[in-house]
Amino acid sequence: xxxxxxxxxxxxxxxxxxxxxxxxxxVIAVLMSIEIMFNAVNLTVVAFxxxxxxxxxxQEIGSVLTGQVFAIFIITVAAAEIALGLGIVxxxxxxxESVTLTEANQLRH
Amino acid sequence: xxxxxxxxxxxxxxxxxxxxxxxVVVKDLFRSALLLAVVFIAVAGFxxxxxxxxxxxxxxxxxxxxxxxxxxxxxxxxRNVREGNLPNRLQIPAISVSxxxxxxxxxxxxxxxxxxxxxxxxxxxxxxxxxxxxxxxxxxxxxxATGLADLLIGKFVLPFEAVSLLLLAxxxxxxxxxxxxxx
Numbered sequence: 001x002x003x004x005x006x007x008x009x010x011x012x013x014x015x016x017x018x019x020x021x022x023x024x025x026x027v028i029a030v031l032m033s034i035e036i037m038f039n040a041v042n043l044t045v046v047a048f049x050x051x052x053x054x055x056x057x058x059q060e061i062g063s064v065l066t067g068q069v070f071a072i073f074i075i076t077v078a079a080a081e082i083a084l085g086l087g088i089v090x091x092x093x094x095x096x097e098s099v100t101l102t103e104a105n106q107l108r109h
Numbered sequence: 110x111x112x113x114x115x116x117x118x119x120x121x122x123x124x125x126x127x128x129x130x131x132x133v134v135v136k137d138l139f140r141s142a143l144l145l146a147v148v149f150i151a152v153a154g155f156x157x158x159x160x161x162x163x164x165x166x167x168x169x170x171x172x173x174x175x176x177x178x179x180x181x182x183x184x185x186x187x188r189n190v191r192e193g194n195l196p197n198r199l200q201i202p203a204i205s206v207s208x209x210x211x212x213x214x215x216x217x218x219x220x221x222x223x224x225x226x227x228x229x230x231x232x233x234x235x236x237x238x239x240x241x242x243x244x245x246x247x248x249x250x251x252x253x254a255t256g257l258a259d260l261l262i263g264k265f266v267l268p269f270e271a272v273s274l275l276l277l278a279x280x281x282x283x284x285x286x287x288x289x290x291x292x
Contacts, residue, residue, distance in 0.1 A: 020133030
């Protein structure tokens with residue numbers, strides 16, 4: 001296990017999430033793919049916190065944890081995003097009886 | 110010890126990537142939500158490997174406990190048996206964009222000189238990170254343990270407050286969106 005292998009796993013997860021977000025037609029599937037991308041980014045940030053960031057360890061112990069604090073903020077924003085996103089999905093389903101992205105064109109008129 | 114870590118790492122890597130592929134490929138949305146929970150658990154395992162135990166617990170609580178359940182609720186409430194999880198018409202552009210991104214990321218990750226900290230310091234960093242979570246300084250250590258909490262409401266207090274406001278706004282917005290019309 002090294003920084004590079006960790007980064008590669010995170011990159012693969014991110015690419016899979018990106019493919020899912022681009023190629024699915026169901027809103028909920030797209031939201032799930034976005035969650036995979038969030039997780040990949042979190043992995044990257046925490047891996048950097050462990051392997052790279054602590055160069056300044058002797059000056060400031062807090063730098064060891066900056067990556068983890070970053071990950072906590074990302075998790076919070078992801079939770080807010082998913083709450084709102086699913087709220088929008090419900091509103092859309094109530095109005096159109098469908099959760100297909102191509103039918104979400106009500107803002108046009 | 111190191112070998113055991115490697116074995117766990119590759120196991121988690123295979124599980125997480127296979128489950129993530131399942132999430133985007135499986136046609137039954139309910140199954141892909143369950144596979145998503147597997148991805149989240151594998152990522153929590155990665156966090157443990159990266160000596161971020163607190164994050165691993167947060168990951169299980171928030172992602173596996175809350176977000177997966179939310180997704181399953183959403184799928185149950187909006188289930189459309191007729192359609193399932195169909196791919197749209199952008200298959201080839203989507204595959205090429207993500208493959209290009211993947212190649213770029215991997216090339217960047219392998220070719221960059223990251224200057225990782227020396228092996229000898231890794232144990233010290235691990236100790237510091239574990240200490241930081243428990244916020245109990247080891248006997249005789251010269252570095253004062255700064256807990257995640259200290260960092261959150263000390264150095265990062267401004268983003269912390271901003272994120273609190275964001276969560277509140279998202280909560281109110283979610284309520285307003287989910288409420289039936291006219292009530």
